[in-house]
Amino acid sequence: MANEGKTLKIEQVRSPIGYNKKQREVLRGLGLRRIRHVVEREDSPAVRGMVKKISHLVRIVEEQS
Numbered sequence: 001m002a003n004e005g006k007t008l009k010i011e012q013v014r015s016p017i018g019y020n021k022k023q024r025e026v027l028r029g030l031g032l033r034r035i036r037h038v039v040e041r042e043d044s045p046a047v048r049g050m051v052k053k054i055s056h057l058v059r060i061v062e063e064q065s
Helices: 021-029 045-053
Strands: 007-012 038-042 058-064
Touching: 007 045, 021 045
Parallel strands: none
Antiparallel strands: 007 038, 007 058
C-alpha cells in the first residue's frame, strides 16, 4: 500500500459535549480524551474516515512519512 509507514498527528480542538454519541465514540476510538490532546495514528483510509467524520472537533497537526 502507498501509505505504509506514514502517520498522522491528530489534535482535539473542541469538546464533544452537545454532539451525538457516535461522534464521541469516534473521538475515543482515535484515543483522544481532552482538548489539546495529540495522538499519532497510522495514515490509513479507516483513520482518515474517522477524522473526516469529526473534522469539526479535531485537526491534523502533522503528516509524517
